[in-house]
Amino acid sequence: MSGEATGQAVDVRAVWGGAAAGASGVRHGAALVAFAEAALGADASALDKARAEVLAALGPEALVDSAAVIGNFQRMVRIADSTGIPLDTPLDLVTGEMRRELGLEAFGSAANTPPGSATKRLIGRLLQPFTRRIFRHLGAIQRLLRRRDSRASS
Amino acid sequence: MQPFSYADAPVPVREDLTDAHRRAWQNLARPGNWWTGAERVAIADELRAASSCQLCRERKAALKPNAVSGSHDTASELPDPAIEAIHRITSDPARLTRTWFDELATAGLDDGHYVELLGVVVCVLSIDAFHRALGVVLEPLPRPEPGEPSRRRPEGLAPEGAWLPMIRPERLGEAERGLYGRSAMSANVIRAMSLVPDAVRELRSLSAAHYLAIENMQRMETNRALDRAQMELVAGRVSALNECFY
Numbered sequence: 001m002s003g004e005a006t007g008q009a010v011d012v013r014a015v016w017g018g019a020a021a022g023a024s025g026v027r028h029g030a031a032l033v034a035f036a037e038a039a040l041g042a043d044a045s046a047l048d049k050a051r052a053e054v055l056a057a058l059g060p061e062a063l064v065d066s067a068a069v070i071g072n073f074q075r076m077v078r079i080a081d082s083t084g085i086p087l088d089t090p091l092d093l094v095t096g097e098m099r100r101e102l103g104l105e106a107f108g109s110a111a112n113t114p115p116g117s118a119t120k121r122l123i124g125r126l127l128q129p130f131t132r133r134i135f136r137h138l139g140a141i142q143r144l145l146r147r148r149d150s151r152a153s154s
Numbered sequence: 155m156q157p158f159s160y161a162d163a164p165v166p167v168r169e170d171l172t173d174a175h176r177r178a179w180q181n182l183a184r185p186g187n188w189w190t191g192a193e194r195v196a197i198a199d200e201l202r203a204a205s206s207c208q209l210c211r212e213r214k215a216a217l218k219p220n221a222v223s224g225s226h227d228t229a230s231e232l233p234d235p236a237i238e239a240i241h242r243i244t245s246d247p248a249r250l251t252r253t254w255f256d257e258l259a260t261a262g263l264d265d266g267h268y269v270e271l272l273g274v275v276v277c278v279l280s281i282d283a284f285h286r287a288l289g290v291v292l293e294p295l296p297r298p299e300p301g302e303p304s305r306r307r308p309e310g311l312a313p314e315g316a317w318l319p320m321i322r323p324e325r326l327g328e329a330e331r332g333l334y335g336r337s338a339m340s341a342n343v344i345r346a347m348s349l350v351p352d353a354v355r356e357l358r359s360l361s362a363a364h365y366l367a368i369e370n371m372q373r374m375e376t377n378r379a380l381d382r383a384q385m386e387l388v389a390g391r392v393s394a395l396n397e398c399f400y
Binding site: 012014015016017021024025026027028029032033035036037039040047048051055058059060061062063064065066067068069070071072073074075076077078079080081082083084085086087088091099102104105107108109110111112113114 | 248317360385388391
């Protein structure tokens with residue numbers, strides 16, 4: 001969704017790693033995915049190599065940011081899985097297509113989100129064609145506001 | 155010397171990250187709502203032990219975690235259900251179930267102790283993960299401060315479909331005003347630990363430095379060296395590797 005909003009064409013299947021990471025449409029996506037994989041793995045030399053690649057491709061600040069995001073989501077996934085929270089209703093409604101595309105329903109913690117009523121599923125299906133467009137428009141509006149703010153402050 | 159000097163880091167570390175980590179270490183050492191400072195530090199010690207626990211390794215490799223029995227390799231004197239919770243949350247979070255959670259409660263780990271334990275585990279684990287990713291040695295754990303836990307249960311808790319009760323933004327009591335920021339809406343993952351409000355405050359503090367402040371979640375542009383799509387790609391890959399549906 002962030003790709004839609006920033007105007008980038010992004011292949012969400014990149015979260016599965018492998019070849020999809022290289023074709024994600026995200027700048028230096030393959031290096032970032034390799035870094036995330038190595039950081040969660042047990043191979044110290046693979047992590048050294050992945051870290052060096054991010055540093056070379058994106059620079060020191062981005063390396064710190066990437067490590068910080070890795071730490072953040074090691075936290076968030078555990079909060080979600082250890083408390084049995086269901087998906088928030090709006091998120092549940094608009095991400096159905098993406099979840100199916102990524103096969104996320106196969107994860108054990110999917111059991112924490114009940115399938116929902118027929119009405120809810122219908123609303124989700126009706127919203128689906130508009131979701132990507134809504135995010136694109138939101139991103140465009142945010143970019144316009146940001147440009148207006150920076151012009152006003154300069 | 156202050157903790158988190160990052161003198162051995164291969165690249166400079168942002169000041170807001172250093173500050174957030176120092177705050178987290180100060181809070182870790184203090185008594186919480188349900189555990190003493192010594193017990194909170196013991197929880198952190200235990201989660202570090204989980205990474206080399208033989209039982210955790212065997213369970214992770216098994217088709218079903220319950221298929222393997224035995225004892226955890228422990229580093230503390232914490233009660234058995236607490237040790238089981240710390241090790242499983244650390245090593246195999248994707249296969250936690252409501253049944254597992256209920257068994258912990260039956261064994262004596264009540265919801266307040268569980269949520270605070272979770273708050274400590276995820277706080278320390280995320281800082282350790284940052285260190286490991288960056289190639290920095292883990293920070294030694296702080297010296298516990300004396301004192302008793304407050305045993306305070308916040309008002310406004312209600313069941314909302316999770317394993318634990320949570321507080322809706324409109325039901326926050328005076329003491330918790332602003333717990334979720336200015337927004338009238340708050341995602342379940344932010345409210346999940348609201349049974350222990352300080353765990354939510356810690357989560358917000360760390361998330362603002364590691365990722366984005368709650369107030370900026372809806373903004374697609376960031377003030378980081380990574381753009382939002384790059385951040386989400388890293389986040390998505392970490393979540394997928396952890397098999398997290400949420």
